[in-house]
Amino acid sequence: MKALETLLKTALLGTARSSVSSLELSASLKPLAEADTEIEDKVLKAASLLFIQKEGGKVFSKKWFPTTQAPAETFAYCSQSASRLLKEILNKQYYELLRKWLIKCEEAQLLVQPEHLPQLLALGRNLLAFRPLIKPVVGERGKWLAAFNKDWQYLLSSETDIWELGKAEERKSFLASLRKKHPQHALEVLTSSWKSEAADARVAFLEILKQGLSIQDALFLESALADKSKKVRATAFNLLIRLKDSALTTQLFEAAAPMLLKKNEKSFIGLKKTAISFQKVAMGTQLDVYGISKESLDKKFSDEAYYLYQLIELIHPSLWTSYFGMDAGEVVQVFLKEKELKPMLTALLEATIFHEDEEWAGALSDTLKSGKLKPTNADPDFRIKLFGILSPEDKLRYFQSEAFHMSLLDSLELCNFKWTATFSKKALSLLYKQVAERGLHPYERERVSELYKYINPSILAEKESYLPPENENKATWREAMDQLFTKLEMNTGIEEVF
Template sequence: MTRTPAFTDTSAPAAATVRESASRPTLPAPPVVPAAEPGAWEGLVTSALLGTDRRTPPGGERGPGAAAALLDAAAAETVRRRAGLRPARAARRPVPAPEDHRPPLPGPAARRLTMLLTDRPGPAGGGRRGSAPDLMELLPQWLATANARGFAAPPQALPALLDAARGRTDLRPAALTFAGPRALWLARLNPDWRFALRAAQGGVAGLSGPGAAERVRRLWDEGLFAERVALLASLRARDPAGARELLASTWATERAEDRLMFCDSLRTGLEAEDEPFLEQALTDRSRNVRATAAELLSALPRSALAARMAARAATCVSLDRTLSPPAIVVEAPHECDAGMERDGVTARPPGGRGERSWWFGQLVEAAPLTTWADRLGGRTPEEIVALPVADGWQSELHAAWCRAAVRQRDGAWARALLGAPTAPEAGGPGAVSLAERAKLLGTLDAAERAEWVAGFIATHGLSEAFQLLGMCAVPWAAPLGRAVVDALNIARDAGSYPWSFSGVMGLAERCLDPSEAGRLDGLLAIPDESEDASPGAGGYWAEAFHRLVRTLRLRAEMAGELRAG
C-alpha cells in the first residue's frame, strides 16, 4: 500500500515539484488541476493521511501516479489559498507590562523557586511517600517568606506561578501578592489566568488616587459578582462605613444569593455602626440572609438583638441554691414565636434533635456571655462552667457556650470551656468535640494555643491532635515541637501502625522549627521490630524521619537564600 506523508501548508512542496518536473523533460506534463472545490484542502489532507490506495485524491485517479498527482494538487491548492488572502489590519500592540519596583530575588532563591514550581514527586513503592521532601508543599511557606521580605517575582517564573495558583486556591493570595502587577497584565492576555482579575488583589487594583470614587462606583455597578465581593471586602478593610453605604445603595435590587455573600462580607471590620443596616436585614426575604444578619448582630454584645436574646436566654437558665452544691436548672422554651424567628432562631430542628433543645441552644449561643455572671451569682467563667447542670442539660448548655465564645471571641470563656489540657477526655466539660476545641483555641493568642496543645499531646498522644495542631502558628513553638517529636518517637517504639501518623508527620514537615532537625538524628536508624509490631513499620518510620529531617534542613536553606538579599 502506498502512503504519502502528512504535509503542512507550505510552498516548499510546490517549489520542489516544479524543479523536479523541469529536470525530467521526457515525462508527460502533469494534468491540469481543476478549479478548487469547497473542502478541497480537507480532501487532500485526508488522502495524504490514509494513503492514495485507500482514498483517491479529489479529481485524481488510482494508480502509480496517484501520489505525485496528490502532491501536485496540494502545491497548487497551497498557492490558491495563499493568493486568496488579503492583508489584514495590524493588531494593536499590547500595552507594555507595568514595572515592578520591588527588589529582585537573590539568584539562589530564584533558582529555588523554579525547583518548587516544577517539582512533580511520584509516589514511592507501595503508596509510600519516600524520603524525598515534597517541594510543592513548601511553596506556600516560601511565598510567605518572600512576600515578607518584599521581593519581586522573576518575570520568567510568572507563567508557572500563575499555573500553580490556578490549580491551588490556597496559593492564590500569596502567589498574586508575590507576582505583583505583572500577573494582572498577563491575566488579561490568557483566559486561564482570569482568576487573578477576580481575586482581591486584582479586583481592587487601581481604585485609589484621583478619580477613585468613580472607578469604585463603576466596578460595583458593572463588575462580575466575584469582583464586587472582592471590592466590598477590600473597602471593608480600610473604610467600613464607605463599604456599607455602597452596599446599601443597591441592596434592594440584588439577588438573594448575592445579598447573602455581601452580608457575610460585613464580618470584616464589624462595628456598632453596622447595626442599623443589619437590623433592616432581619426582615429580608431570604431566610439565609436573615440568619447571617442575626449572627453578626449577636457578635455585637451591645446590639439590640443581643439584648433581646439575653433576656430570652436568661429566662431559660437559673441557679437552684436549694441543691447541694448549687446547680444550674434549665427550662427550655416551649415555642418559637415570631419574634424569635425574626431574630434568627430557626424554628425547624434538624433530624434527630428535639425542638425545645434546638431553640434553647440558639438562644444561649446568641446571648452575650456577660449575661451569665449576673444571672448566676457573679461567678467567673471557670466557676460557672464547673457548676453541675440538672436533668441532663449540661452537654447542650456547654456546647452553646462554646459557640458563643467563638462567635464573640471571648478568651476567658474559651479557657474555661477548654479546661486543662491534662484533664480526662482532653478538656473541660464544655469541650464537646475536637472541632469545638479547635475553634475555642482560635480565640487564644499563638503562644497560649501552642502551650495548650503541647500539654494535650503530652497527656493524650497524637491520635486526636491533628485538628488541634492545624490551629497553631508556624513554625511551632519549641514546647509544641518537642511534644510532637516525643509523641512520634513513643509511637514508633511502641510498634504502632505507622501509616496512621502520616498526617501528623506531614504537618511536622511544614510546621516544625528547622532548628529541631538536629534532635531527630537519633531517630533515623531502622528500629528493631517487636513481634506485635506492624510488618514493615520500622522501615516506614525510618523513611518518614529521614524525609522529615531532609525537609527541615531544606527549609533552613530556603530561609537562608531569602535572607541573602
C-alpha cells in the same frame, strides 16, 4: 477541504486505493509528491506539501504594540534571594507559601523581579483569589506588560470595574481582600450594590464580613434581618449574635437572664457559697420572629426550660461570667450541682464552640475530662471543635496527656500555633511511630506536609532522623517528610528574605 478529506480516508482505510493525484496540490508541488515510488511515502509527503501550500503566503493579523517603555517604578525590587525563593515556590506550586511571599513583599513595599511577571500574571488569570495579592507587587512594569495580553488585563481593572463587572469568584476575592485591609470601606462597597445582588451572592458576601466583624457592621446587619431570603436572614442573625454589644444580643440576654437567679448562701459550717437556680418567667413574643420556640420539642425539658436552652445556645458565654461575677469554671461547677441546670451545660458547650470562647473551652474541657459532663444532643464533632478553641497552653497540656480520643493527625492540625522545638520533636516522633510503618494515604501526605506552618525551624538540623531508609513500607512517609521539610525551609526563607 476536499484534499484533507482524501488524506483522512487514506489514513483510515489504507493506501491500497489511494491516489496522490487526486489531491488539490498546485502544479509546482504535485511533481514533488509523485517523485517517491512507495505509495505510503507519496501520501505522507503529499500531506506535508498540502500543509505548506495552505500556510504559504498567509498574512498574519497585525497588532499594534506601544512604542513607549514601561514607566519608572516607585518602589524597589525584592532581593535576588527573595526572587530565587519565589521561583522555587512557583515551580513547586505551593500556593499557601506563595500567598505568604506576596503578602510579605507588599508589606515590605517591594516589587517582584521582572523575570517573574509573566508567570505571576498568568497564574492570576485562573486563580482569582491571588489577583488582589499580585496587583500590589508587579509595579508599573506589570501594568504596562498586561496591556499586551488580554488574559492579563484584569490587572488594569479599577476597584469599581472589579466590583461591578467582575465574575462571582473575582468579586468575592476582591471583597475578602478589601475587608482584611479596610473593613469599613469593604462594608461601604457591599452596601452600594446590596439591593441588586442575588440571594446566594448576598449570603456569600455576608459570610465574608465575619473577617473583622465589629459593632460598626451592626446597622447594616440589622437591615439584613428583614431580607426576603431565609438564608440571608439566618446569616445576618448569626453575625449579629457574635457581637456582644449588638441590640440583638442584648435582647436575647435580657430574655434569658431573669430565668437564672444567683443567690449567695452559707453552708452548714458558715462558709459562703454561690447558688444559681432556674426561675420560670413569662415568655414574651418578641423573639418569635427569630424562631425561638416557646413549646418544648424535647420531653426532657419543660416549655420554659427549653426556651432558656435555646437562648443559652445563642448567647456569647462570656456574658454569663460577667452577669454572675464568676469565672467560667465556677459557673460550670454550679450548673453541675443543679438538676435543672446541668442539661443547660450542653447548650453552653454549643455556644462556646459557636463563639469560639477560649476561657469557656478550657473550663468545659476540664469538666469533660473528669467525666462529670456527658453532653446529649451535641454536635458529634464537639470534642474536636472544642479542642480547636483551646489556648495554646491548654492544647499542649491536653495533647500531651492524650485527654481526648482523637486521631493524632487531627489533634496536631488543631495545634495551630508556633510549636516549641521540644513539642515539634515529640509530634514528629509520635507520627512516625503511628503511620510510618503502615504508610500514609494520599490525602494524609498533604495534611502531614502542611504541618510546616507550626513546626519549629530548629527541627531542620535533625531532619535526617525522621527520614528512614527507603523501603516499600515507608516510602510514603519519606515523601511526606521531604515535602514537609521543603516547605518548612521555604517558610523560614520567606521570614529571612523580608
